[in-house]
Amino acid sequence: MDQTFRWQSHFVLQNRPDSGCIPWGFEILLRIEGASDIDFGEFQNRFDFDKEHNRQPRNNFRSVSDAIMLHYPHILISVMDFPIDYGKEKAERIEALVCQGKPVLVSIPLKPLGYPGWHVMPVIEFYNDDYLMLHSVSSLGRPQVLTITKDDLINAHASYQGGHDIAYVESITLGV
Numbered sequence: 001m002d003q004t005f006r007w008q009s010h011f012v013l014q015n016r017p018d019s020g021c022i023p024w025g026f027e028i029l030l031r032i033e034g035a036s037d038i039d040f041g042e043f044q045n046r047f048d049f050d051k052e053h054n055r056q057p058r059n060n061f062r063s064v065s066d067a068i069m070l071h072y073p074h075i076l077i078s079v080m081d082f083p084i085d086y087g088k089e090k091a092e093r094i095e096a097l098v099c100q101g102k103p104v105l106v107s108i109p110l111k112p113l114g115y116p117g118w119h120v121m122p123v124i125e126f127y128n129d130d131y132l133m134l135h136s137v138s139s140l141g142r143p144q145v146l147t148i149t150k151d152d153l154i155n156a157h158a159s160y161q162g163g164h165d166i167a168y169v170e171s172i173t174l175g176v
Helices: 021-032 040-046 061-071 087-099 150-159
Strands: 075-081 104-109 118-127 130-137 143-149 165-172
Touching (some): 021 061, 021 104, 021 118, 087 118, 087 165, 104 130, 104 150
Antiparallel strands (some): 075 165, 118 130
C-alpha cells in the first residue's frame, strides 16, 4: 500500500547519492516553500561541493546554505546547532517546525537504523513520537521513508559526533 505524504509532489531524485544529500534536501525544502526564480534543473549540481571525490568533504549545512543565499538573496535559510547534551531541545525544535508546516533537514547516523554511514534527510512528518524522514525517491517518484523515534533521535544526538545541526527555510522574499 502506497502512503501519500502532504509534500510528496515536491519530492525529487537525488542526483548524486554519494555526495549530494544536502543540496538535494535544500532543493526539496525550497520546492515545498514555493521558491520561485530558481533553476532547479541545475540546483543540485551547482550546490554540491563534494561532487569531486578526491577532495576533503565541503558539503555541510552552513557552506551549502550560505552559497544558496549568496546566489539567491531573496532566500533566508536558518541553521541551528545544538550542543551534544541538547538532543531533547533539537527534537522539540524539529517538532515545532514540522507542526508549523516547515520541513527540516536533519543529519542522522544510520547505524541505529541498521544502515552504514550518515544521511541528511528532510523530516516530512511527525506523529506519535516518530519522525518520518525522506530517505530517497525512486525513479518512479515513490518516496522511500525511514522512521526514527524521538528517543532514538535524542540518543543518536548524544552518542555520535556530528549531525548536531538542523536547517530550514526561514523565509522567501517574493517579488525580488
